[in-house]
Amino acid sequence: MDHLNDNIQYMKGVGEKRAAAFQKLGVRTVRDLLSNFPRAYEDRRTFYTISEAPIDTPVCVRAMVSGTPSAVRARRGLTFLKLKAVDETGVLDITYFNQNWLKNTLAPGVTYIFYGRVGENGRRRTMTNPAFEREDDQGVVTGRILPIYRLTAGINQKLIMQCVRTALDNTQEIPDILPPAVRGKYELAQARFSYENIHFPRDDISLDQARTRLVFEELYVLAGALELMRSRRKESDGIVIPDTSMDGFWEKLPFSPTNAQRRAVEEAIEDMRSGKPMNRLLQGDVGSGKTLVAAALIWRTVQSGYQAAFMAPTEILAEQHFQNLTDMLEPYGIRVVKLTGSMTAAQKRKTVENLTLGQADVAMGTHALISANVSFRDLALVITDEQHRFGVDQRSALTGKGTHPHVLVMSATPIPRTLALIIYGDLDISVLDELPPGRTPVETFAVGEEMRVRIWNFVRRLVGEGRQVFIVCPMVEENEALPENVKSAQEYAEELQRDIFPDLRVLCIHGRMKAKEKDAVMTAFAAGEADILVSTTVIEVGVDIPNAALMIVENADRFGLSQLHQLRGRVGRGKHKSYCILFSDSRTESARSRLGVMTKTNDGFLISQEDLRLRGPGDFFGSRQHGLPDMHVADLSADMRVLKQAQQEAQKVLAADPELKNPENWPLRDRIRELFELHADTFN
Ligand code: ADP
Ligand code: MG
Numbered sequence: 001m002d003h004l005n006d007n008i009q010y011m012k013g014v015g016e017k018r019a020a021a022f023q024k025l026g027v028r029t030v031r032d033l034l035s036n037f038p039r040a041y042e043d044r045r046t047f048y049t050i051s052e053a054p055i056d057t058p059v060c061v062r063a064m065v066s067g068t069p070s071a072v073r074a075r076r077g078l079t080f081l082k083l084k085a086v087d088e089t090g091v092l093d094i095t096y097f098n099q100n101w102l103k104n105t106l107a108p109g110v111t112y113i114f115y116g117r118v119g120e121n122g123r124r125r126t127m128t129n130p131a132f133e134r135e136d137d138q139g140v141v142t143g144r145i146l147p148i149y150r151l152t153a154g155i156n157q158k159l160i161m162q163c164v165r166t167a168l169d170n171t172q173e174i175p176d177i178l179p180p181a182v183r184g185k186y187e188l189a190q191a192r193f194s195y196e197n198i199h200f201p202r203d204d205i206s207l208d209q210a211r212t213r214l215v216f217e218e219l220y221v222l223a224g225a226l227e228l229m230r231s232r233r234k235e236s237d238g239i240v241i242p243d244t245s246m247d248g249f250w251e252k253l254p255f256s257p258t259n260a261q262r263r264a265v266e267e268a269i270e271d272m273r274s275g276k277p278m279n280r281l282l283q284g285d286v287g288s289g290k291t292l293v294a295a296a297l298i299w300r301t302v303q304s305g306y307q308a309a310f311m312a313p314t315e316i317l318a319e320q321h322f323q324n325l326t327d328m329l330e331p332y333g334i335r336v337v338k339l340t341g342s343m344t345a346a347q348k349r350k351t352v353e354n355l356t357l358g359q360a361d362v363a364m365g366t367h368a369l370i371s372a373n374v375s376f377r378d379l380a381l382v383i384t385d386e387q388h389r390f391g392v393d394q395r396s397a398l399t400g401k402g403t404h405p406h407v408l409v410m411s412a413t414p415i416p417r418t419l420a421l422i423i424y425g426d427l428d429i430s431v432l433d434e435l436p437p438g439r440t441p442v443e444t445f446a447v448g449e450e451m452r453v454r455i456w457n458f459v460r461r462l463v464g465e466g467r468q469v470f471i472v473c474p475m476v477e478e479n480e481a482l483p484e485n486v487k488s489a490q491e492y493a494e495e496l497q498r499d500i501f502p503d504l505r506v507l508c509i510h511g512r513m514k515a516k517e518k519d520a521v522m523t524a525f526a527a528g529e530a531d532i533l534v535s536t537t538v539i540e541v542g543v544d545i546p547n548a549a550l551m552i553v554e555n556a557d558r559f560g561l562s563q564l565h566q567l568r569g570r571v572g573r574g575k576h577k578s579y580c581i582l583f584s585d586s587r588t589e590s591a592r593s594r595l596g597v598m599t600k601t602n603d604g605f606l607i608s609q610e611d612l613r614l615r616g617p618g619d620f621f622g623s624r625q626h627g628l629p630d631m632h633v634a635d636l637s638a639d640m641r642v643l644k645q646a647q648q649e650a651q652k653v654l655a656a657d658p659e660l661k662n663p664e665n666w667p668l669r670d671r672i673r674e675l676f677e678l679h680a681d682t683f684n
Helices: 015-024 030-035 100-104 157-170 180-185 191-199 204-235 247-252 259-272 290-303 315-332 345-357 392-399 417-423 449-464 489-500 515-526 561-568 589-600 604-615 640-656 663-675 677-683
Strands: 040-043 058-065 070-073 079-087 090-097 111-121 124-128 131-134 145-148 279-284 307-311 336-339 362-365 379-384 406-411 428-432 443-447 468-472 506-509 532-535 548-553 579-583
Touching: 030 157, 079 100, 090 111, 145 157, 157 191, 191 204, 204 640, 204 663, 247 290, 247 315, 259 279, 259 290, 259 406, 259 428, 279 290, 290 307, 290 315, 290 379, 290 406, 290 428, 307 315, 315 336, 315 362, 315 515, 336 345, 379 392, 392 406, 443 449, 443 589, 449 468, 449 548, 449 579, 489 506, 489 532, 506 515, 548 561, 561 579, 561 589, 561 604, 579 589, 589 604
Parallel strands: 090 124, 279 406, 279 428, 307 362, 307 379, 336 362, 379 406, 443 579, 468 532, 468 548, 506 532, 548 579
Antiparallel strands: 040 145, 058 079, 058 111, 070 079, 079 090, 111 124, 111 131
8 A cells, every 4th residue: 555655757657757747736646646536527428320419418429430531721820620420320520620630540431439519510410629539449438437637738638547547456455544434324435446436437326426435535534634733722732911901002093993893802812811822713894904903912912022923815915914013013112024925035034033033023924924944932923814815734834933822813704604613613703793983885886888988987086086996807817718808907907098097097906917016006006106006806805095985896797796895895994985886798697686786785794695695605615715725526515514424523533542543543644644744743
């Protein structure tokens, strides 16, 4: 079984180059390879004759190439290859785009199995870019359920399939991390069977059994890891921060704290003096004033002679928090320093030195805070903002810089209770359920293109009154083809400046800019040096520009509701009446009712529930929103029932063997270590 940890570089057909490509898929060892499950399957078992094949459904057709394929050159470098294939029922016109080399592969008079969707062109039947296999090779891919893997440059389906096959053939025994009793209780398949059938399903039932077992296994490891973290924390001693009055802090603020803010601070201080490490989640809608709670706790901590660290997900946000904290805390002689990736090596070195020697009290930064060379003299409080952007492992890397420091996690994304209980099962929760006084809700309108002129006039009017305006465009991935109606931030900004608002000052910010450039633009806008800021969602989190009174979202239907709510939270942060305009030309019922929710309520929790209901759990929890490690097969919302079962079983195992010292539990221990590989020390 040891060979599961072997590097796949030494497997037949792999080598150094391909091993490097495999790494991009997160595959380094034989075990990784076996755990890299297919993202989908193709059923190559259904055969049809040409004339009987259903239209537009993937099927196999057995047909003979009936003439020499001919290559055609079209405009703009596009080439295609046309050929005919026949069976006893009819003729199939096959076209391949940009694959002219197939000309010498597909030989006339030879029978192939073509796999693809049959189309119709008048009375003729067609197929475009079908996969194929010679009939006499049959059995390699045809006649089976075929795994489809995620790919990366330098790696194709065939290679992965071959490697997985070899790995399975060379692995006599896959250690079963599920105790036989658990397997029996939930009627779960054995490890060996499951790994075989998730890659090469014998039939639908076997695939189902394999998946069920692997989902359980994955959640069992996750639950075990979380349980282990929990029990560790409860054992450890916390730094005692004495409970003295907060009045000295509240007094110097330009405003008085809301009752909710006061309560959250009191709850946290109660934890911090208890002798156990605090582990608290602070949930509060956008604009509820979470930063102030953080500042109050930092103040308390530093007054007691300790240091604090505050981690934000982006440079812009770190910069803004840095400014705020400096303003709020410097009057007390508290030394706040900044640590971000864009600083020069020399600046970073100096900052780290200050922290190590205790010449600085508070470190405000990005991920840069968790890099290995950062250390503190006396770190007692760790705060992370917009927590769902950080993984569990990153959080624990930061706490590792102190000796069981107190932890406050801040989140503006309310998550459904059932899930919170599992993910945050060990966190105490404070909620800011009250907005600072004087806020009026942002008035929201969902509009179509026909309102364009009126909205542009409205922009002019507000700018005339001295206000500023955000215009947000959907993020466009590097290689995503741009649909006709979707606007890219940069081009759009240029267009607006040139054609619509030549007399106004338009700035642009987008994800492909360097951190320094983004900072410069954001700073300029915050300083009132522009009237309109066109951006992608980089401004989504936390950024505070009190003078901004209008948020316009283009192609609003391309955003999730929670995301729109975050965006809307960028305005209405000052004393000015604020508006949000959601442009959308989508006429679909679902787009309309989604945007309708935004116009009806400003309540973030309600909106996230609607989001969940309308989009379904898959989308809602996609893209690491939960801050947990990526799951291979499990779906944290759909597999909720299994998650509960797995959690129960993991708790039982850990109750009986808290350190996982029993050899029977070694496979589980190893898998947990692997899950949080980055910080194996947490689990030693
Ligand atoms: P969020 O919870 O979204 O992170 P922030 O901490 O950024 O909210 O606070 C939003 C705005 O409200 C900031 O401009 C902040 O200065 C202001 N603010 C916070 N608390 C109060 C308060 N008690 N009274 C008035 N304004 C406040
Ligand atoms: Mg914030």
